[in-house]
Structures are given as C-alpha cells and as structure tokens.
Amino acid sequence: MGKASSVVTMADVARFAGVSTMTVSNVINGRPRVGPETRERVLAAIGELGYQVNLAARHLRAGRTGVVGLAVPELERPYFGQLAGRLADRFEAHGLRVVTERTGASREGELDAVAFSRLRMYDGLILSVVDLDPAELGQLRTDAPVVMIGERALPSRFDHVMMDNVDGSRQAVAQLLAHGARRVAMIGGDLSGSATMPALRAAGYVAAHADAGVPVDPELNIRCSFGLQDGYDAIRALRERGITFDAVFALTDVVAMGALRALADAGLRVPDDIQVVGFDDIDEAAYLVPALSTVNPGHDTMADAITSFLMAQLNGTPNATPQELIVPAQLVLRGTTK
Structure with missing residues (x-):
C-alpha cells in the first residue's frame, strides 16, 4: 500500500512516478503542460501513495487561509442555515470554505466576531448585525474584508446587504x-x-x-x-x-x-x-x-451580492465607497391564503 501511513510529499509522488516535482505540481493544479500518459502515471502514484494536497499551506503561501467567516445570531433558525448553505456553494466556486459561528444576537458577540476574525484566520467576514449601532460600527478597528448583512440600514464604512x-x-x-x-x-x-x-x-x-x-x-x-x-x-x-x-x-x-x-x-x-x-x-x-x-426576501440575490462584495475586497478591487443594497422582497402565495 505504499506510504499511506506516513506523511507523503510531492517529491515522494515524483520519485514513484518517475517524473519531476514540477510535473506533479502541474498535474495537481490542472495545468495543460503534461501529456496524457504522464498525467495518468502521476495520478496513479497519488492514489497508490495516498498523497493529499495541503490546501492550508497552499493558501498561506498565497497570503490566504481559504476560509470565510459567517457570523449569524443563531444557528437554530432554518433561515440562517439555508443562507449558510447558499453562501457555501458560491464561495466554493472561488475555492473558499465558509465557517459559521454564532453571535447570540448580542453586541458583545458581534464585536467579538470582528475583533477575532483575523485570529481565527478568516480571509474575510460576513457579519449579520442585530445589536450594534452605527457609531459602534464606525469605530471598529479592522482592515479585514467585511460585508455586513442585517435587517436595518446602518451607515458605516462596510458594504451592507439587507432585505426589504x-x-x-x-x-x-x-x-x-x-x-x-x-x-x-x-x-x-x-x-x-x-x-x-x-x-x-x-x-x-x-x-x-x-x-x-x-x-x-x-x-x-x-x-x-x-x-x-x-x-x-x-x-x-x-x-x-x-x-x-x-x-x-x-x-x-x-x-x-x-x-x-x-x-x-x-x-x-x-x-x-x-x-x-x-x-x-x-x-x-x-x-x-x-x-x-x-x-x-430575495435569497439568491442576497447571496450573490454578498459573495460579489466580499470577493471584490479579497481580490483588491473593492467598491470606491461602501455600498448599501436593499434586496426587493416578493410575496409567494400558497395554500394558507385565499
């Protein structure tokens, strides 16, 4: 079974497949510089040795952790669970994972989410604001990419997406x-x-x-x-x-x-x-x-806007001024009304 029980490196894969480490890297990253037979040999070596790509190390070398934080008032409410799912799908398409935490809808929990977002190694933070007021938002000290979501208008220096x-x-x-x-x-x-x-x-x-x-x-x-x-x-x-x-x-x-x-x-x-x-x-x-x-309340439009705003900040192309987007709501008629 090869070296599955120990740490397998890219160099181990290269030796096993009889190629250079650069060739292994090209295969792993999907670069079109490798012939089909060589690619198959490298993939077979990866499977035989049990090699796993260290995504954390890859992101850190690029100055990223590959993780976006989502701080919401509670995890029990289906709305927030489904919002997390929509955002996870969208950020996954950008190679990012979403980690969800609970603020308890409290001022302290919301402040902590921002203050500790860097310590938790988030590339960016999506914060659902319930208890913070505009003055407190204006005083938050963070240079991390942040997008606010919530129920009410909150003039601040952060992009903000909210429902109507x-x-x-x-x-x-x-x-x-x-x-x-x-x-x-x-x-x-x-x-x-x-x-x-x-x-x-x-x-x-x-x-x-x-x-x-x-x-x-x-x-x-x-x-x-x-x-x-x-x-x-x-x-x-x-x-x-x-x-x-x-x-x-x-x-x-x-x-x-x-x-x-x-x-x-x-x-x-x-x-x-x-x-x-x-x-x-x-x-x-x-x-x-x-x-x-x-x-x-416009689930998909909200998720698209949140993703767009945060990715613009992560890619170094933020909006010139903070944007506030109010997503239109739509009544859905079913069986409980006449």
Missing part, C-alpha cells in the same frame, strides 16, 4: 386585507418604531392597514421570540384572551409553523377560517399542509 423588511411585510398583510381579513393578528411584531427586525416588519403591517383604510388594533400584536413554541403559544394566548382575529401575519416562517399547529389543534381551518402568511420562505414552507404563503 418593510415592503415585504406590507405585501403580506395587504394580501390578507385584500382578501377579506379585517383583524390580522401579528405574531412577533414590535410597534415601538425602532430599527429592529420586529419593528421594521411591524411598520409594513401598519402601512398595509393604512393603505387599506383599516385601523390597527394593538391587542392583535403578540410580542414573542421566534421559535415554534412561540407561534403556538401566541395563538393560544389570543384565544384565551377572547381576542377575535381572521388572519395571522407571523414575522417568521418558523413562528407561522407553530401558529398553524395551534390553529389545527383549535379546530380552525386554514385558510377558510383563518388565513396565515409567514416571512422568510424557508425550504420547509412549501411542504407544509397546507403549503405556507410567505415572503421571499
């Missing part, structure tokens, strides 16, 4: 109101007017009501977190309080999934008795029964 939370929510709630709903429960919203995701999506909820001339009843908003149980408990709370509603706007698809189960347990039919719309268009949404109507 307000318009996406407006589209969702407008659909409900246009098809007979007059008391739309909002699960997870924040009517305070701040710049957080719950407040931005609530702003779209309010805007849709204003457009339709339907007053907003604050009792229909249930503040909660964004797990399955939260959506379930919110529906139960509305019913226990005797608050009537004929539609549900859930701030995430996961919350909507919990709400759907609670409605089913209460004997309510969707969409005949209660219409439901979510937000995020996670992969699971299309496979629920009934399939969930939801807002697609």
Whole structure:
C-alpha cells in the first residue's frame, strides 16, 4: 500500500512516478503542460501513495487561509442555515470554505466576531448585525474584508446587504386585507418604531392597514421570540384572551409553523377560517399542509451580492465607497391564503 501511513510529499509522488516535482505540481493544479500518459502515471502514484494536497499551506503561501467567516445570531433558525448553505456553494466556486459561528444576537458577540476574525484566520467576514449601532460600527478597528448583512440600514464604512423588511411585510398583510381579513393578528411584531427586525416588519403591517383604510388594533400584536413554541403559544394566548382575529401575519416562517399547529389543534381551518402568511420562505414552507404563503426576501440575490462584495475586497478591487443594497422582497402565495 505504499506510504499511506506516513506523511507523503510531492517529491515522494515524483520519485514513484518517475517524473519531476514540477510535473506533479502541474498535474495537481490542472495545468495543460503534461501529456496524457504522464498525467495518468502521476495520478496513479497519488492514489497508490495516498498523497493529499495541503490546501492550508497552499493558501498561506498565497497570503490566504481559504476560509470565510459567517457570523449569524443563531444557528437554530432554518433561515440562517439555508443562507449558510447558499453562501457555501458560491464561495466554493472561488475555492473558499465558509465557517459559521454564532453571535447570540448580542453586541458583545458581534464585536467579538470582528475583533477575532483575523485570529481565527478568516480571509474575510460576513457579519449579520442585530445589536450594534452605527457609531459602534464606525469605530471598529479592522482592515479585514467585511460585508455586513442585517435587517436595518446602518451607515458605516462596510458594504451592507439587507432585505426589504418593510415592503415585504406590507405585501403580506395587504394580501390578507385584500382578501377579506379585517383583524390580522401579528405574531412577533414590535410597534415601538425602532430599527429592529420586529419593528421594521411591524411598520409594513401598519402601512398595509393604512393603505387599506383599516385601523390597527394593538391587542392583535403578540410580542414573542421566534421559535415554534412561540407561534403556538401566541395563538393560544389570543384565544384565551377572547381576542377575535381572521388572519395571522407571523414575522417568521418558523413562528407561522407553530401558529398553524395551534390553529389545527383549535379546530380552525386554514385558510377558510383563518388565513396565515409567514416571512422568510424557508425550504420547509412549501411542504407544509397546507403549503405556507410567505415572503421571499430575495435569497439568491442576497447571496450573490454578498459573495460579489466580499470577493471584490479579497481580490483588491473593492467598491470606491461602501455600498448599501436593499434586496426587493416578493410575496409567494400558497395554500394558507385565499
């Protein structure tokens, strides 16, 4: 079996195949300077000896580690897992791997992600911003390539890609109101007017009501977190309080999934008795029964833009000024709406 049990070098492969180390290097890197018979001999030697290319060493010689960091608030939410998958596919095409870490949606976690990105040997960092404010972003000391993603506008020196939370929510709630709903429960919203995701999506909820001339009843908003149980408990709370509603706007698809189960347990039919719309268009949404109507925030466009912005920085051709891209949202109608 040759030398599979010890460290095999390129020189070992060259000796085994009876060629130069340069020829082995040409084969490994796919250069067209090697004849077919020689190439086959080198590949056979690689297989026989168990030689493995040291990608880390190769990247370090080029001043790179070959790794991009993705720092997100949580790993449990399907949205972030699917975002990581989309980005992994795109960066893999550039010979880069994506490593994901969790910030806990906290200021400290987000600052640490930037501060330690070099120590973790990332070539660049994609940071989902939840708790940092513009002043703190402006004071971050890093010369590493960074692209921000998040829910709200954050003027800073970094490129920033974000979804259109307000318009996406407006589209969702407008659909409900246009098809007979007059008391739309909002699960997870924040009517305070701040710049957080719950407040931005609530702003779209309010805007849709204003457009339709339907007053907003604050009792229909249930503040909660964004797990399955939260959506379930919110529906139960509305019913226990005797608050009537004929539609549900859930701030995430996961919350909507919990709400759907609670409605089913209460004997309510969707969409005949209660219409439901979510937000995020996670992969699971299309496979629920009934399939969930939801807002697609522009997954592919966002992933393409994030990749483009970061690769431009990595290749030394960054934008002359930091770019802020708001990706349009699109309502996807399925079986939970009329």
